[in-house]
Amino acid sequence: MRKIFTGIFLAGAIFMLAGCQEQATPEDRLAEYIELWNETEFEEMYEQYLNDGTKNTFGTEEFVSRQQKLHDDLGIENLEVTFTEAGEDAEWEEEQPADFPVQVRMDTLAGxxxxxxxMTLLYEEEEEQGNWFIEWTPAFxxxxxxxxxxxxISTQLAARGELFDRNDQPLAINGTGRSIGVVPEKFTEEADKEKLAELLGMSVEEIDRQLDQGWVQNNLSQFVPLSKTSNDNTELLEQVLEIPGTMHQETAMREYPYGVALSHLIxxxxxxxxxxxxxxQEQGYTENDSxxxxxxxxxxxxxxxxxxxxxxxxDKEQEQITVAEKAAVDGxxxxxxxxxxxxxxxxxxxxGEAGASAAIDPDTGETLVLLSSPGFDPNEFMLGMSGERYAELESDPLKPLYNRFAASYAPGSTIKPITAAIGMEAGTLDPDEGLTINGETWQRDDWGGYRVTRLHPEAPxxxxxxxxLVYSDNIYxxxxxxxxxxxxxxxGLESFAFGEEIPYLLALQSSQISNDGTISSEGQQADTSFGQGQMLANILHLASVYQPLLTDGVMHKPTLLLEEDDAQIxxxxxxxxENAEIIRNGMRNVIVDGFAQEANLENIPLAGKTGTAELKAAGEETGQDNGFFVAYDSANPEFIMAMMIEDVGDNDGSGYVAGMVGDTFEQFYE
Incomplete structure (x- = not known):
């Protein structure tokens, strides 16, 4: 009897507690729903909060799967859903719907x-217990x-930005090329397929894959593109047309009008x-992008x-309604x-010799020329290069893929004007004082086997x-x-920026005094004074260090973009x-009276300095001499040009390079 009474008592207590429990308001339910919405918990939203009418109309595919797919496909992020609260005095009638303004904000790929x-909530009984439920439509x-x-979702492709020179000449532009392909119904011979594959650097299997596509098989009279090439590749285009069933047509393509001459730079x-x-990928790149x-x-x-x-x-039947749109912004x-x-x-x-050149405006520091020779055809890389062709370029002894203007080389005697400037400014070098130097070599008594050698012992x-300077005398x-x-x-060399990073848009190897920036012996000091030993100079920096000789002491930061400020010190x-003028006169005499006669032009009074340096690898001499020449027009110094050619031993040394620079000035001023 006591057990029965206790059971009745507990059941009554539970009933009373349940009756006293506070009923959730529609506002509470909406707050819970929106919290799940912000967390994109679509499945729980559907199961626990939608009313029966909504569930009968929209299944989980429409509510859960579609919303999740749209979030993924449209790049929806930063979803923020809020609602306007009803206020403290609000009263809710179960027979009446509860309406709340809901604010939705999100970021998408289109903005x-x-x-x-x-949003409306309805009170419904569910399993003998009532609650408020959401009435939902896709409009949310x-x-x-x-x-x-x-x-x-549709994409409007932005045009790639273009590169131009200082005179608005195109260097890299969105132009046209030729799309090479076939018309399948006319391209039927297997031998022709093999011939075309060889011409295009493709395999027969690759051609077959293109021809086996469904859209091709449905209309064999259509043009099927297989490859692209530049407009000026006339030899290939002519060879292609000799094969029955082939054709080519114009297509959009990046163009490099100056080709090999600007290949390493552009x-x-x-x-x-x-x-x-x-x-x-997070930055919006796709597998189809270049x-x-x-x-x-x-x-x-x-x-x-x-x-x-x-x-x-x-996409409605009668119209298209834009949800969000972001205009393309061209490069x-x-x-x-x-x-x-x-x-x-x-x-x-x-x-086509292996080497590098740089030219700068001495008054501004602007780079007018920066090249590595030989170059390569950028179109070959842009359009896709076969492994065989790449191996051919890599094995070329002239190394056309190697960017020489980014490297540094022993500058040889081209550094002598700088050594002279340092000594004159220090007061230890009197330009008018003559030294008596006899013989081809010279050394101090304690130098052991090291000797300084000069090329012209006949100098009076x-x-x-x-x-x-005229005789390029190493001993002096x-x-x-x-x-x-x-x-x-x-x-002094540090004051000319040896040993420090070159402040430039592109990464260039710094010039150096030595491997550790110091000089540890008199022999090394002697070598350094005429640009050998462990000294290295980048070709652009080498042109730059001649600036102070034309600007009475100022060396400007080298710039590459026209938008950069000019003449940054x-x-x-x-x-x-005074000292700069003395050195300039000496460099003019190098051309007139010295051993750079190849640059002694009739109408352009060049001044400059030659240099030859032994190329060393891992501290060992290689027997290869690199030739240098740095020059400018002494009457109108619009630019300073520095040029280096590798392995000039069989080509009259640095005089060979002087001839090339002289030829450059003559052609440019024609």
């Missing part, structure tokens, strides 16, 4: 979407969306790799790429300081600075460096006007 819509995804309406674009796509692969195309990718336009729209037009015509003339003057004594500069002292030479007070 932000924001709207407000009234997007306001104009109705059941069965497809949501579409670079090229190519299809994005799987590795790049994995890294850049991307800068080398040179400025790669370095300026962010500015050149542009931003594709995107439109999200609802930038970027102008370089480069003079493309001067660059091309310089490249041609180098006759006494040897002053002018003769030392070795003696002067010892006179000024090791610290003065090192500090990099180094100052390097040489006095």
């Amino acid at each position: 932000p979407v924001e709207f407000e819509k009234t 995804i997007f306001p104009e969306l109705e059941a069965g309406d497809p949501v579409r 670079g090229y674009i190519g299809a994005i790799t799987a590795e790049q796509l994995a890294e850049l 991307i800068g692969r080398q040179g400025l195309e790669r370095h300026l990718e962010e500015r050149l790429r542009g931003d594709n336009g995107v439109r999200i729209w609802i 930038e037009k970027i102008q370089l300081t480069i003079d493309a015509d001067l660059q091309e003339v310089t490249y041609n003057s180098m006759n 004594n006494p040897i002053d600075l002018n003769k030392a 500069f070795a003696m002067q460096s010892l006179e000024m002292g090791r610290n003065v030479l090192v500090e 990099w180094k100052d007070n390097l040489v006095s006007a």
